[in-house]
Amino acid sequence: METCIIKSPLGYTKISGDDLGVASISVLNSEEKITDIIPIELEDCVHQLTEYFEGKRTQFDLCLNPEGTDFQKRVWEALQTIPHGKTRSYLELSQQLGDVKAIRAVANANGKNPLWIVVPCHRVIGSDGSLTGYAGGLYRKQWLLEHESPYKQQSLF
Incomplete structure (x- = not known):
């Protein structure tokens, strides 16, 4: 390795x-x-x-080989379907995987994502739009979402 x-x-x-x-x-x-x-x-x-x-890439084209359970890998594959600049809630992600009751398991698998940014776990938010847990720290999650946003916030001062 x-x-x-x-x-x-x-x-x-x-x-x-x-x-x-x-x-x-x-x-x-x-x-x-x-x-x-x-x-x-x-x-x-x-x-x-x-x-x-640098803002020149919105999709990754890499051969990935993460270690994880079959369920975790399914969640990580689902994360890769979230478009650049968009977010999904944990509930929406569990619905996409076919089991709304699996929301905690989905959140747990999301938190164990070993491929920072490339598998975009930062694009998953709470159902109320809140920035919930992020292994890299919420300030990094906020930065990544702002970096990917098509709407750039301008400074007033």
């Missing part, structure tokens, strides 16, 4: 993967040494994340 650390606007990001695909992407809460030479298996992921943060 190859690993690299890059710097993003939201902090240091750790990417792991191999020939079978990207296994994990996570934002770190500490300063880390940036990788000097990106492993070839991770170059495309680094490139696409860079384009995303």
